Amino acid sequence: MEVDKGKGEAEETRKVAEADRDTVTLKSSDGKLFEVSKEAAARLSTVLAGMIAGGSIDDNGTDLKQIGSEALENVVDYCNKHANSIPSAALISSSISFNTAPFKEPEEWERKFVDRLSHDALFDLVEAANFLGMERLLDVTCHKISEMMKGKSPDQIREVFNIKNDYTKEELEEIRQELAWAFYDD
Amino acid sequence: MAHDGRVSFTTTRSSGDADDRDDASRRDDRISDLSDNILHQILVLIPFLEAVRTCVLSRRWRGVWTRLPLLILHAGEDAPPPRVRRFADHMDGVLRGYSDANVDVDNLFVWVDSDTVITNPVRLAAAAAHLAARRVTGRLAIFLSPTSADMYHMAGDGEAVLLQLPCLPRVTHFSLTFIGVHLEMPMAGTFASLTSMYLAGVRFTDDGEGISDVVSSRCPRIKILDLLTVRGLRTLTVVSRSLVSLRLCGVMELERLRVVAAELGEMVVDTCFVLNGGAGAAMLLVAPALEKLRWEDRCPRELGGPWKLPGCLLKLVVTEVVLPERLDNGARGQSNFTRILDLFQRVHILRLHVPIARDHANQKSLIENLNIPYCPELEFIASHTKHKFGPTIIRLLKRNICVRKLSIQMSPKEQARYIPCASDCNCRQVTIWRDKGVNLIPLEWVIMYEFSGSHDENSFIYYIILRNAKALRRVSIVFSAGVEPTRRFLRKLHKLSAPGCAVEY
Known part of the structure; x- marks a missing residue:
């Protein structure tokens, strides 16, 4: 639904104001078009900012061949939500007080935003954020993944992420001995 | 919406959450395909020990932890679980892991809370400093709480107390809290990136020659210098074009202080001249940009010249330091702290x-x-x-x-x-x-x-x-x-x- 609507809007906008647009059109790998405000795109993505500044934005839809439509929809959705949210100050993580370059905790809406994603969609979004140089979105998605890992044993982590253990028993034993300081039973 | 109808992935704050394993068998291993940079970004958000343990997940993960840009080695009850056992082994293991990988570390924090006792704290601090000398490009912070490492008490056990600080050419912020360790500053090398240095509890045996030389000649970018309860510092000379803030607290053996700093804006002197204030203490201050001065101390008898101070100070705080009875010898009654007012x-x-x-x-x-x-x-x-x-x-x-x-x-x-x-x-x-x-x-x-x-x-x-x-x-x-x-x-x-x-x- 939203995809089509976005496409419709995109065509409309192109007709109305060919020059001097305040949005950019992005094209996913499967050819779907999405509109996003130029201001938000430039602010949240270093790659898009570079393209806008360098004039390499295509009014008929800038090709982003690496990003599928679902991920791009989430990127655009994030940009729009980010533009509407009131940035709250002082959300700096206080858990590590001596870390003076702190990771900024995700805000409530950002948490909700990544929480509703499916497993695959989350990883698609990480890759899209990385590709587009969207630092904040990458922080938020990485934070979500870190929460999925936190407090889990290697076995549990393998299960959550479906990681195949390709070590031999001997190799594993060797590592555990080498890193005995990190492996002990609590 | 496109994702409606799918099983949503909920947050997992507690381990063993049933939701984690929803349709695991049908999933691909997406996380192992991520680039190392992204994996590092994820792993720095979980406790360091858990990040290390990811090395057994699969071959892909074996060395990922040895290239984390932020190392927080934290022992004690405030540290996040899992609890680190035998902190020295832990440090050694980390340093071994990092010795193979030729990568930079942004920040290295070694933090030992008060409930943890470590056996050879000097060796531990030295190991961290030597790793930092080669690899750290940002902050190096070593905090050994007074109860976990106090060399005044541990020295009796034949324990080495000398910490030879290597030059930290790329470190931008250095802080060291280590009670009673005998700190020897490097004789050569430039702390080319250092902008702030904080030393607490350490002692010098060269009367302060080493630290004066490092700060004055080999820290071209230093902006902030904090020295707290430092012993064995009799003469401190700071000649710096970059220094903005200088704080001296409880440097109780201080006899001579010379500060020549064109950019110095803020200075604190707290309980430094109390023991020698009446005797041969001397001070020279050339700080034409000084804006704030907090003086909570006796005034050195000799205020040598030529002084250079601004015509108008923004803020001056002068407090009489109240000494415990046993330390207050000689100068009882009238203290001369108010002489500092004469300067402005x-x-x-x-x-x-x-x-x-x-x-x-x-x-x-x-x-x-x-x-x-x-x-x-x-x-x-x-x-x-x-x-x-x-x-x-x-x-x-x-x-x-x-x-x-x-x-x-x-x-x-x-x-x-x-x-x-x-x-x-x-x-x-x-x-x-x-x-x-x-x-x-x-x-x-x-x-x-x-x-x-x-x-x-x-x-x-x-x-x-x-x-x-x-x-x-x-x-x-x-x-x-x-x-x-x-x-x-x-x-x-x-x-x-x-x-x-x-x-x-």
Whole structure:
């Protein structure tokens, strides 16, 4: 639904104001078009900012061949939500007080935003954020993944992420001995 | 929406959440396909030990942890679980892991809380410093809490106490808290990136030559220097074009301090000259950009020249340092701390923390010997208020007729004990109390903090301020906790205040 609507809007906008647009059109790998405000795109993505500044934005839809439509929809959705949210100050993580370059905790809406994603969609979004140089979105998605890992044993982590253990028993034993300081039973 | 109908992935704050395993069998391994950079970004958000343990997940993960950009090695009850056992082994393991990988580390933090005892803290600190010398490009912080490592107590066990600091060419912020370790500064090499250095608890055996040399000649970018409870530092020379802030606290053996710093804006000297203040202590200050000075110390006897200080200081805080009885040898009674006021002609805000002496003669000589700079704002902190503060502040105001804003901070009273006043006590100087000759014409705003409505506070407001300060526009009274103003007091306040003067409380 939203995809089509976005496409419709995109065509409309192109007709109305060919020059001097305040949005950019992005094209996913499967050819779907999405509109996003130029201001938000430039602010949240270093790659898009570079393209806008360098004039390499295509009014008929800038090709982003690496990003599928679902991920791009989430990127655009994030940009729009980010533009509407009131940035709250002082959300700096206080858990590590001596870390003076702190990771900024995700805000409530950002948490909700990544929480509703499916497993695959989350990883698609990480890759899209990385590709587009969207630092904040990458922080938020990485934070979500870190929460999925936190407090889990290697076995549990393998299960959550479906990681195949390709070590031999001997190799594993060797590592555990080498890193005995990190492996002990609590 | 496109994702409707799929099983949503909920947050997993507790381990073993059933939701984690929803349709695991049908999923691809997406996380292992992520680039190392992204994996690092994820792993720095989980406890370090858990990040290390990811090496057994699969071959892909084996060395990922050895290239994390942020290393937080934290032992103690405040550290996130899982709990680190045998911290020294832990450090060794980490350093071994990193010795193979030729990568930079942004920040290295070694943190040992007070409930953890480590066996060879010097070796541990040295290992961290040597890793940092090669790899760290940002912050290096080593904090060994006093109870986990105190070389004054551990030295007896034949323990090595010498920490030879390597040069840290790429570190931008260095902080070391390590009680009693004998710190030797490197003889060569430039701390080319260092902008701040914080040393606490360490001791020097070269009287301070090494640290003076490093800061003055080999830290071209240093902006902040903090030295706290450092022992064995007799002579400190800081010649720096970049230094902005200098803080010396509890450097109790200091005898000679020379600071030549064109950009220095803020300086704190707290309890450094107390032992040697009366003897041969000397100080030279060339700081034309100085804005704020907090002086909580005795004044060195010798104030050598040529001095260079700004014409007007933004803020000057002068406090008498109160020593425990056993340390207060010789210089008892009159301390010379107020001589520091002689150095400044004009100050925008002057904060004085002056003791209220018990006998009148002492108080009189203390105040009359004060050379108070021209200051439009005076903040006065009344300490030891077993006696009345009024006469003291009146004397101060008589000496400085240009104060426009006056704030007085009362200290909580010790009401339980009655201390009888001597015949020459300040409290009995009624003549001063009612002195009409006090010129308070420029005074515009009076603020009193911790007001408890005692007799002398009330009298001060009624007789001194409201009667004499004709241009007063504002009186602010902040009552101390639990004190309610009486109606009588408020009525009188309004009655006495001039028209156009706002009273707030």
